Amino acid sequence: MSAKVTGLTVRHRRNTALDAVDLDFAPGVHGLLGPNGAGKTSLIRVLATVSPPDAGQVELLGTEVGRGADHRERASVRRRLGYLPQVFGYYPGFTVREFVGYVAWLKEMDGAQVAAAVERAVDRVGLGERIDAKVKTLSGGMVRRVGIAQAIVNEPALLLLDEPTAGLDPEQRVEFRALLREVGRTSTVIVSTHLVEDVAAACSDVTLIEAGRIAYRGTTAELIELGDAADELGGNPIERGYTAALRAHRTAVGA
Amino acid sequence: MTTVRLGLPVLYLRSRALPATLAALAAIAVLAAWAADRLQDRPEFDHTARVPVLALAPLLAAAAIGTGLLSHTEELDRTAVRRWWPRRLTYLLVLTALTAGALALAVPGHPEQFGAPAMVRNVVGATGVTAAAAALLGARASWLPMTVYGGAVYLAAPRTPGGAAAYWAWPMQPGPEVAAWVMAGTAYVAGAALLALRGPRPDRDHGSGRPS
Numbered sequence: 004m005s006a007k008v009t010g011l012t013v014r015h016r017r018n019t020a021l022d023a024v025d026l027d028f029a030p031g032v033h034g035l036l037g038p039n040g041a042g043k044t045s046l047i048r049v050l051a052t053v054s055p056p057d058a059g060q061v062e063l064l065g066t067e068v069g070r071g072a073d074h075r076e077r078a079s080v081r082r083r084l085g086y087l088p089q090v091f092g093y094y095p096g097f098t099v100r101e102f103v104g105y106v107a108w109l110k111e112m113d114g115a116q117v118a119a120a121v122e123r124a125v126d127r128v129g130l131g132e133r134i135d136a137k138v139k140t141l142s143g144g145m146v147r148r149v150g151i152a153q154a155i156v157n158e159p160a161l162l163l164l165d166e167p168t169a170g171l172d173p174e175q176r177v178e179f180r181a182l183l184r185e186v187g188r189t190s191t192v193i194v195s196t197h198l199v200e201d202v203a204a205a206c207s208d209v210t211l212i213e214a215g216r217i218a219y220r221g222t223t224a225e226l227i228e229l230g231d232a233a234d235e236l237g238g239n240p241i242e243r244g245y246t247a248a249l250r251a252h253r254t255a256v257g258a
Numbered sequence: 259m260t261t262v263r264l265g266l267p268v269l270y271l272r273s274r275a276l277p278a279t280l281a282a283l284a285a286i287a288v289l290a291a292w293a294a295d296r297l298q299d300r301p302e303f304d305h306t307a308r309v310p311v312l313a314l315a316p317l318l319a320a321a322a323i324g325t326g327l328l329s330h331t332e333e334l335d336r337t338a339v340r341r342w343w344p345r346r347l348t349y350l351l352v353l354t355a356l357t358a359g360a361l362a363l364a365v366p367g368h369p370e371q372f373g374a375p376a377m378v379r380n381v382v383g384a385t386g387v388t389a390a391a392a393a394l395l396g397a398r399a400s401w402l403p404m405t406v407y408g409g410a411v412y413l414a415a416p417r418t419p420g421g422a423a424a425y426w427a428w429p430m431q432p433g434p435e436v437a438a439w440v441m442a443g444t445a446y447v448a449g450a451a452l453l454a455l456r457g458p459r460p461d462r463d464h465g466s467g468r469p470s
Contacts, residue, residue, distance in 0.1 A: 053336040078339045086337050092330035094273040105269045105331070111339040153334070 004029055005161050005191035006050055010059035013045045013215075020045035022215040023059065032187035034202035034223070035195040036245060037212035043195040044089060046212070047165045050193065051086040052077055064160055082110055085159030087150045089166050093138045099125055099149050100134045106153040124156040125149075127182060129175075143170040151179065155186065162192045168201050180205035203227070203241040211248055218252035274349070279326035283319055283357050290315035291364035305368045310412075312365065312372050312380055313429050317401075317408045319357045320384035323350070324400030327392045327453070332460040347454040354385045354446075375433030383428060383442030384408065389449035397458040 006028040013021040020042045035043050048054045049061055052068050061069040063084070068077045093102050103124055107117045125134045128148040133141065138149055147170045154162060168176050183205040186192055194206065202209055202223060209226050211219035219226070223241070230236075230244030237243070290311050297307040329335050335342070358381040362374035369375050384404050392400035408429055415427035424431050428438035 051337060053333060074341060081337055081339045084337065086334070088333040091334055092332065094275075094330045096272065097269075101269055101272075105273055106334060108267070108269055109334065109338040 004062070005064055006193070007062045008046075008049070008056075008059060009062075011046070011049065011056050011061065012058040013042070013049060013054070014057045015045075019215050021049075021056075024212075024215070024217060026210065026217065026220075028191050028193055030187070030189065030191045031207045032183050032192045032194065032205050034206035034209045035193060035212065036197070036199065036202060036209055037218070038249075039197065041212040042215045043212055044165055045215075047086075047163050047193065047195050048088075050161075051084065051088075051163050052081060053086070053088075080161075082112075082157065083160040085154035085157065085162040087154040087164045087167055089169075091150055091153075093146075093149075095139050096137070098135050098137055099130060099141075099152070102138050102149060103153045103156050107156050110157045112157055120156050120158075124152040127155065128152045129178060144172055144175055147171055148175070148179075151182070158190075160190050162186055162190055164192070164194045166196055167194060168196060168198055176201070177204075199241045199245050200239075211245065211252070213249060213252055216252075216256070219248035270345075273330065275326045275328070279322050279353070280356075282322035283353075283360065286315055286318045286322065287357075287360035287364055290361055294365045305373070306371055308365055308372045309430065312377050313408060313412045315361050315364065316357075316377070316380040316384040316429070317405055319361060319381060320388040320404055321401030323353050323357065323385055324388035324392050324404075325397055327389075327400065327458045328397035329458060329460075332457075335457075342457055343454040346457060347450060350385070350389055350450055350453060354382065357381050357385070369433050371432045373433055376431065379433070379439055379442045380429050382446045386442065386444075386446030386449035389453040390445070391449075392458045393449070393452040393456045395459060396461055398461070400458070 004027045006026075008024060008026050011021050011024040011026070012019065024046070026046075035046065037043050045054075049056050050063065052063070055070040057070075059069065060067060063080045066076045066080050068080050094105075097105065100121055103121045104117060107121060112120060122131070122134065125131055128151050130145060130148055130152065133145065138146060141149065147167070151164070151167060154164065168179060171179060180201065183192055183194065187207070194201065196202065206223055208222045209219070210217060226244035226248065227240045228244070229247050230240035230242065233243045233247040236246050238246070294308045294311045297303055297311065298305045300307070358378045361377050361381055365373050365377050367373055387404040387407065388400050391403045395402070411427045411429055415430035416423050419431050419435055424435050424437035425441055428441040431438035
């Protein structure tokens with residue numbers, strides 16, 4: 004398993020964002036769905052080693068990185084990790100090349116390989132021609148793609164993306180999903196999104212989170228099948244599957 | 259390509275607005291030297307007239323350093339492989355040393371009164387308070403507490419040095435006043451430690467109330 008959490012609990016002051024969650028992820032592309040406020044970002048941030056959990060174990064790429072873990076071990080994981088936060092900033096004076104280079108520096112990549120790695124990452128998100136443009140001169144969708152480029156600059160073994168398709172136009176979304184499938188052939192990709200079509204097109208399986216708990220886990224095909232059975236809900240099969248799974252969970256919790 | 263390959267630490271320094279900070283510090287030092295020279299050359303004044311320069315220049319310099327500590331990429335910085343505290347501490351120490359040196363040169367002579375030693379002490383103290391403010395309030399607002407405190411002390415400090423005022427009005431004391439050095443030194447150690455360990459407080463609270 005590339006990523007495994009056991010009894011993961013995250014609290015924000017009095018609110019419990021994640022409540023003793025057990026999850027594991029193998030290589031491939033995994034979708035993380037759920038209503039707003041369900042705990043998706045909290046899970047991604049713990050997996051990105053950005054915020055420590057309040058309780059539970061977090062094992063990434065075979066190494067424990069949770070609260071109290073050794074810094075050296077966490078550092079070795081961070082070298083192989085890519086992370087696109089929902090909101091990321093950039094120094095206003097930086098070009099695309101410089102911004103992605105800065106993240107390569109954060110990851111302590113080999114200096115001799117950085118220049119080529121930066122160009123490759125920027126090419127993969129289709130911004131090769133704008134590599135020397137200032138990030139602040141780019142459109143919202145392009146900035147999002149710069150964010151994806153920084154997340155893949157170190158060819159991560161574990162790639163965490165929080166709402167990566169927000170602000171992308173339909174053509175860019177199609178290209179982005181193709182990139183996800185390509186990365187997912189060798190790496191573990193976890194995509195948090197509220198767009199079920201992203202999951203249908205790019206993810207092999209789905210984890211549905213609601214109110215800090217796992218509401219559903221299964222393959223994308225199974226979720227679509229669930230949707231086929233719930234014809235009366237309207238919308239497309241995966242939307243119906245999402246809604247049906249969520250409602251079944253709520254009924255089970257309520258009971 | 260070579261710029262990126264050679265320039266990785268340079269990218270870090272640029273991301274913290276170091277060129278702008280250095281330019282601001284140089285301008286403050288030149289302005290302080292000019293003002294100090296003008297003040298003590300006036301026939302009705304002597305070298306003790308440099309007090310406003312000693313009080314004001316470190317405030318401006320600390321503000322330039324403090325606001326420059328802002329990280330635009332706080333969330334990504336948290337995924338850095340290397341620990342941050344040695345970098346933050348080195349950055350602050352080097353900037354403090356440069357500033358203290360440059361501003362000390364702006365007030366030559368009379369070390370027993372309001373000369374280079376008092377200037378160095380004030381730079382150290384003001385930078386310490388500002389570093390603590392950056393850690394607790396955020397880099398953008400880090401200039402505020404020291405400016406309010408420095409301004410209040412400038413107006414309220416008694417004309418005779420020493421006594422209790424050597425503690426609470428440390429920026430207004432002559433160079434050799436030990437109590438004032440203790441206050442400034444304590445502020446620096448506390449401020450530098452807070453900043454190194456916690457980093458500048460992020461603008462947004464990522465932990466709560468945000469959509470997941």
